[in-house]
Amino acid sequence: VTTDLALDGAPRKNGELVFDEPWQARAFGIAIAVTENRDLAWDDFRHHLMASVGDAPERPYWESWLAALETWLAEIEMVQQLAPPGATR
Amino acid sequence: VSFAGHHHPKPMSDLEARAAAIESLLVEKGVITSEQVDAVIEIFQKDLGPMNGATVVARAWVDPGYKQRLLSDGTAAIRELGFGGVEGENMRVLENTGAVHNVVVCTLCSCYPWPVLGLPPNWYKDFAYRSRMVREPRAVLAEMGLDLAEDIELRVWDSSAEIRYMVLPERPEGTGGLTEGELAQLVTRDGMVGVAAV
Numbered sequence: 001v002t003t004d005l006a007l008d009g010a011p012r013k014n015g016e017l018v019f020d021e022p023w024q025a026r027a028f029g030i031a032i033a034v035t036e037n038r039d040l041a042w043d044d045f046r047h048h049l050m051a052s053v054g055d056a057p058e059r060p061y062w063e064s065w066l067a068a069l070e071t072w073l074a075e076i077e078m079v080q081q082l083a084p085p086g087a088t089r
Numbered sequence: 090v091s092f093a094g095h096h097h098p099k100p101m102s103d104l105e106a107r108a109a110a111i112e113s114l115l116v117e118k119g120v121i122t123s124e125q126v127d128a129v130i131e132i133f134q135k136d137l138g139p140m141n142g143a144t145v146v147a148r149a150w151v152d153p154g155y156k157q158r159l160l161s162d163g164t165a166a167i168r169e170l171g172f173g174g175v176e177g178e179n180m181r182v183l184e185n186t187g188a189v190h191n192v193v194v195c196t197l198c199s200c201y202p203w204p205v206l207g208l209p210p211n212w213y214k215d216f217a218y219r220s221r222m223v224r225e226p227r228a229v230l231a232e233m234g235l236d237l238a239e240d241i242e243l244r245v246w247d248s249s250a251e252i253r254y255m256v257l258p259e260r261p262e263g264t265g266g267l268t269e270g271e272l273a274q275l276v277t278r279d280g281m282v283g284v285a286a287v
Contacts, residue, residue, distance in 0.1 A: 018207070018210070018211075019130075019134075023105040023107075025130045026108045026109070026112055026126060027108045029125075029126035029129040029133075030108075030111060030115065030121065030126055032129045033122075033129055034115065035175075036125075037120060037125075038120070042175050046198070049199070050198045050249070053197065057220075058216050061214040062104075066107055066108060069111060073111065078114075078120055
């Protein structure tokens with residue numbers, strides 16, 4: 001994890017639990033980790049997230065996140081085999 | 090997806106299975122490690138959150154020079170206190186006054202200033218909030234418990250583009266004797282999104 005994301009200091013209270021289920025946290029952490037390791041701009045992923053949310057506005061948020069992760073990774077050719085047919089743009 | 094014949098104590102949901110498949114493929118390809126994903130989650134659950142924003146707000150309440158810098162260059166002033174990074178590269182701080190109330194929404198997804206507020210709460214990501222806050226903001230605020238007087242100008246800011254917004258709430262009356270640290274305890278996440286008064 002780069003220092004860009006890390007902050008010093010004692011643990012602080014974080015408002016409320018943001019992940020309802022562990023897979024949501026994994027999907028979140030994967031997007032950040034890939035962005036850091038491949039030195040990508042966060043916007044690359046964010047644009048996929050916007051498209052995914054726009055495709056199904058009432059779908060639960062983390063499901064849209066997961067779908068965005070799949071199309072994004074397919075687009076940057078990291079995990080082609082995960083892309084559902086026709087999902088790449 | 091059928092898991093007949095598998096031996097999970099509790100069957101994996103389709104969503105769990107998809108997330109796990111992505112992670113194991115990326116690990117296998119050497120793109121990420123699971124420990125790195127653990128570390129990212131840990132940071133967002135422990136180190137990033139509204140207490141950072143509260144620190145910024147309390148400083149602005151006690152230090153007029155800091156407040157001025159915060160309102161003119163939010164990113165730099167927030168960085169002065171050690172907060173910055175992804176989703177906080179282009180910060181704009183909006184001052185609530187007796188005449189103007191600001192509220193923040195992201196109509197297209199969930200853009201939110203992570204370094205100062207952490208990850209957004211569920212309601213912020215809901216379709217209802219994202220769509221209604223621009224159409225009928227006063228009604229939404231009233232439903233969330235904030236009744237704004239008619240003569241207060243309401244400004245709604247959409248974070249979908251490059252800028253991330255944070256609201257600087259008004260300092261509550263009768264807090265003249267409090268220290269900066271005590272003031273920070275009064276500041277809430279909802280106050281910094283603009284859906285509650287402080």
